[in-house]
Each structure stands twice: as C-alpha cells, then as structure tokens.
Amino acid sequence: MKxxxxxALDDISLENVCQALTDPVRIEIVGRLAKMSEATxxxxxxxxxxxxxxxxxxxxxxxxxxxxxxxxTTHFNALRRAELDARFPGLLDALLKAMAVDAxxxxxxxxxxxxxxIPI
Amino acid sequence: MKxxxxxALDDISLENVCQALTDPVRIEIVGRLAKMSEATxxxxxxxxxxxxxxxxxxxxxxxxxxxxxxxxTTHFNALRRAELDARFPGLLDALLKAMAVDAxxxxxxxxxxxxxxIPI
Numbered sequence: 001m002k003x004x005x006x007x008a009l010d011d012i013s014l015e016n017v018c019q020a021l022t023d024p025v026r027i028e029i030v031g032r033l034a035k036m037s038e039a040t041x042x043x044x045x046x047x048x049x050x051x052x053x054x055x056x057x058x059x060x061x062x063x064x065x066x067x068x069x070x071x072x073t074t075h076f077n078a079l080r081r082a083e084l085d086a087r088f089p090g091l092l093d094a095l096l097k098a099m100a101v102d103a104x105x106x107x108x109x110x111x112x113x114x115x116x117x118i119p120i
Numbered sequence: 121m122k123x124x125x126x127x128a129l130d131d132i133s134l135e136n137v138c139q140a141l142t143d144p145v146r147i148e149i150v151g152r153l154a155k156m157s158e159a160t161x162x163x164x165x166x167x168x169x170x171x172x173x174x175x176x177x178x179x180x181x182x183x184x185x186x187x188x189x190x191x192x193t194t195h196f197n198a199l200r201r202a203e204l205d206a207r208f209p210g211l212l213d214a215l216l217k218a219m220a221v222d223a224x225x226x227x228x229x230x231x232x233x234x235x236x237x238i239p240i
Contacts, residue, residue: 010225014218015147021138088221094214098134101208105130 004061004068006080012064012087020063021095026056030065030079031099038069038078124181124188126200132184132207140183141215146176150185150199151219158189158198 007016021027029044045053057077060066064084069076084092127136141147149164165173177197180186184204189196204212 014215014222015142015144017218018138018141022135022142024135027135088214088218090210090214091218094208094210095134098137098208098211102134 004070004075006061006067007064009064009083009087012084014088014091016063017065017084017088017091020059020065023056023059025053026060027099027102029056029060029077031096031103033066033077033079034081034096038076041075041077044077124190124195126181126187127184129184129203129207132204134208134211136183137185137204137208137211137215140179140185143176143179145173146180147219147222149176149180149197151216151223153186153197153199154201154216158196161195161197164197 021030025048032044033039041050041053041057057066057068057075060077061068064080064087066077067080069078079092081092141150145168152164153159161170161173161177177186177188177195180197181188184200184207186197187200189198199212201212
C-alpha cells in the first residue's frame with residue numbers, strides 16, 4: 001500500500017501496543033473499530049482536525065493494532081483482530097473489556113458528578 | 121504508607137496501565153513480580169542505578185500495577201493482582217502472556233541474530 005506500512009506479525013510488540021493505548025483518542029478509535037468491520041477516517045474523526053488525527057492512525061498502525069487500506073482518496077481502517085489474537089492470545093479481548101470498564105466508569109461519573117453547583 | 125501513595129481501585133485506568141508498560145524495564149519488573157509474591161527494590165534493580173529505577177517504581181505504582189510496602193528502609197514490591205483482576209478481568213493475565221511471547225521472541229532473536237560478523 002503506497003505510503004502506508006504495517007508491521008509484520010512478529011514485529012508487533014506489547015510495548016508498542018501499550019504505547020498506542022496511552023491516548024484516549026486512540027483508545028476510542030480501537031473501541032469503535034471493535035464494533036465494526038472497518039471505518040473511514042472521516043467517520044472515526046467525528047469532526048476532529050484531520051491533521052492531529054493522522055498522527056493517531058499512524059501510531060495505531062505502527063503498533064499493529066489497526067490496518068489501513070485505501071480506495072481512491074478514502075482510507076478504510078480495521079482492527080488487525082485475527083493477527084493480534086495469533087500474536088498475543090486473549091490480549092485484544094482483555095483490552096476491549098478494560099476499555100468498556102473505563103467507559104462505563106466515565107459515564108457514571110458524568111451522570112453523577114462529585115462536585116455540583118448550588119441551584120439558584 | 122509515608123510518602124508512598126497508591127491509586128484506589130476505581131481510579132486505575134487502562135490508559136495509565138498501558139503508559140506504565142511502554143518501557144522495557146517496567147515490563148521486566150512486572151514480569152518478574154508475576155513469578156513471586158513480592159520483591160525488594162534491590163533484587164529487582166539487578167544492579168541498575170537506584171535513581172532511575174525509583175522513577176519506574178513510581179510509574180508502576182501510579183498506574184495501579186504494583187504496590188510497595190516499607191519495612192525500615194527496605195521497600196517490598198508486589199503486583200496488585202487481585203485488585204487488577206477485579207478492575208479489569210483477564211487483563212493482567214493477557215499482558216503477562218504477551219510479555220512471555222515478546223521475551224520468547226527476543227530469546228530466539230538473540231540465539232540466531234539476523235546480522236552476523238565475519239569471523240577473523
């Protein structure tokens with residue numbers, strides 16, 4: 001794929017996978033891709049600036065978590081689920097479950113904030 | 121514990137756990153602690169400078185991966201295995217398995233390096 005490279009299975013390291021998941025935007029992208037076969041950048045960007053999002057896709061690709069294919073000028077992204085499962089059995093599932101726990105915690109926090117304003 | 125704090129279970133995030141595992145020294149510490157109930161810093165440091173190692177223990181503690189107790193001037197470190205299992209079921213086991221895969225790959229690589237020197 002012109003200009004877009006993906007690491008070979010044996011070159012995917014835990015260190016790089018973890019590095020990719022140190023950012024909430026990248027965690028969100030992985031979580032969303034887990035629910036669909038593939039998605040375009042414009043869908044995943046959800047209105048965020050293309051310039052900063054490009055960096056996130058590159059980090060995710062370099063880690064081995066996602067792959068990107070192009071058709072014309074459109075990029076389609078997908079989780080490298082089968083390959084990750086082969087490389088690190090059980091890891092992706094455990095990470096996705098952990099993301100759900102974190103997201104659930106954040107939803108609860110937003111529903112009942114610890115600090116509240118006094119109603120006028 | 122004087123001067124040593126640990127995050128509460130609900131404050132352990134996937135992002136911080138991943139951040140802690142972006143460094144090979146910290147990955148090694150977690151991998152070693154998985155094989156023992158607890159270990160002193162001097163055992164885990166394995167001759168590396170105490171000054172740089174202190175940072176690694178702090179990052180690991182702040183992520184929720186390890187806890188540290190003191191007795192006199194000695195620090196004893198342990199994985200927060202039960203708590204992590206409660207917070208993110210299956211994650212620690214999957215991470216430890218992934219570490220073993222990576223370590224196995226490195227061992228194979230060292231046994232048969234891709235580049236070799238020409239014997240004189």
